Amino acid sequence: MKKTILSEPIPIKLWLDDLEEGAMQQARNLANLPFAFHHIAIMPDAHVGYGMPIGGILAADNTIVPNAVGVDIGCGMCAVQTSLHRVSREDLKLVMATIRASVPLGFAHHRTPMPHDLMPQPGDRAALPVITVEYDNARTQIGTLGGGNHFIEIQQDRNGHVWFMVHSGSRNLGFRVANHYNKLAVELNKRWRSPVPTAWQLAFLPFDSREGQLYYREMSYCVAFAEANRDLIRRQVEYALRENISPDISFSAPINIAHNYAAVESHFGKKVLVHRKGATSARAGEHGIIPGSQGSNSYLVCGTGNAESFASCSHGAGRRMGRKQAQKQLDLEREKRRLDDQGILHALRGRRDLEEAAGAYKDIDEVIANQADLVDVVEVLKPLAVIKG
Template sequence: MQTKVINNKPVMIWANSVDAKAMQQIENLTTLPFLFHHLAMMPDVHAGMGMPIGGVLACKDVVIPNAVGVDIGCGMCAVKSNYQVSNISQEVLRKQIMNGIRQRIPLGMTHHTEAQAQEYLPKGHHIEQMEVVKRRQEAIVYEVGTLGGGNHFIELQKDEDGWLWVMLHSGSRNLGKLVCEHYDKLAQQLNARWHTRVDPKLRLAFLPVGTEEFKKYWAEMQYCVDFALCNRRLMMQRVQEVLAEALPGIAFEPMINIAHNYAAWENHHGQNVIVHRKGATLARQGVVGIIPGSQGTASYIVEGLGNASSFNSCSHGAGRVLSRTAAIASLDLQAEVSQLEAKGIVHAIRSQKDMQEATGAYKDIEEVIANQTDLIKVKTRLLPIAVIKG
């Protein structure tokens, strides 16, 4: 970890290097008048919208919708089974399991053709008081249990003892995007009216604690976090159903779940502050988390060490080393495919466009893990067997 001082604000960085755009965004964050104590940038840090992905920002009495991002509640879940991977034939893997998952879980921008049961949606929220969530209630019954696109994935993996695992990455689908955009636009309008010191060009408009707008965003954000978990839980249930049909006698341990796009009230350095994690994972002492690699590399089940310097956080993945556009333009399709096939991985690369999610588009996960040994300890190392991308 290295510490920089920018605009008289400490910035703690666990990455070996930071791209120029992300560094500019870090500098922008140090100008915020409500920034609390210091900034923390995880080993997977790279440029995002307004705030770097892989960043942790603590604020005094404000929330920044764009510092949470558009995929509110996006996160990981993983399940260990009692089934040895060596007992799964390639025919069963490809024809029954992979095809079965694709048939039950809509991928990319597709949704279910039939409404899913209300029991799969979040409970305990005052939906009638929510502007965006209330408007989307008829739509989200078709979206829950769907993967989405981009870097979202479903992956079958094996641990070092040969046990089969299922890991998936997804979020709140279109709901989170609409909530973020609605409240970011509202925050921009209010900040302009208040003549705030925050430059609107930074894309970091804020909502102060105590305002009606803060209360509304906070309620809808929390619903999105819960909806994202419901979404992952339903997909995991469907994957388990497919596996149970293909692999008689299979059983599963309880699901591990952790989000990496949200804001939360937490106590740090003796004060209650709002911590924004944008592509960062909670690593409080004893908390079990998930740090995925790319579709050609290892992923990790980890346990938090509770490091105050990172606001009890760690990375949420390997992190991009190439933008989507740069990856498509520069990576060699055949080389990336050959690398996966040499490892026997059933992969999701079909065309040059898929290079945006190729292994070469991401940082070295082993280096990323090595850079945060003061934040987490590794519990389990997982290797990919088969991958479905959004």
């Protein structure tokens, strides 16, 4: 931990030296919530988000906050080690072309719904009203990457093993659930004359209320859907590797983790709702993934179970500039050279792509160093080729 701020009703604990003022104000808002428990934890990749900093952890007493989870519910990472020890540039090009042909990117969906058995089963439809309406649409979204910072990357570890990594979430399904319950929370908070200012964008639902339970069940379904989504993409990547390199390639069991969700956990002697928004669970002995930006290393880690972070760690490098700012300020040719000089097959083509250039993100090595008390590094993965959403 780098510092603790004691000016608010509960402490704010930070794992970074400098936090942009917008994100700091959001952290202060969190610390002033009447239901916030014990302290607020801010990870080293933190930056401003909607209502709550991305890279923040809020423990809440009998309360759930849709905007403290965010719109991409269940977004997370999947990593798989292959039996390959080398892969040629030409083979990589073929693999990436096959992936692009089988995994819809950006706003694209499948043209026909995917089979029911690929979807988490909703069970009691009355308990999942938004999911019930959106279920058939979601069948066209499972196995799709999405846009923004979502990616598929082929990597190599320090011992030469080839890996691949997938970053994706719950697609439009999670967006619909998040917006529905945040809007509902805003309406109810106005009716209750909530002490939480509307401008904070932190409308809440009592966890033991009908609305709070409905949101928690639908959020949990979206977390399961996002995991299934990454798993289907994983199968497509495995197919592309076997089809273009060798049918005899074997694969490790995947690490598949989420970094946008809320969960009932016990901390400091109390059962609370832990909201991780752009943060990953890092219980003692738990394996996790902290990806870098396009062109920088990613890390496989093992949690230390540090109580001060609510047993959490960062979910990535974290942005150092906004998307529009990156498009305006970064030098396209310099960013392309940074990747070309490393021999990485990359996705930078025009100025619009600069929003996901390495220069738009914090130094991943510094981010990892700042959380040495939260995780132990297990493996370092160097990028070989990347597809961006």
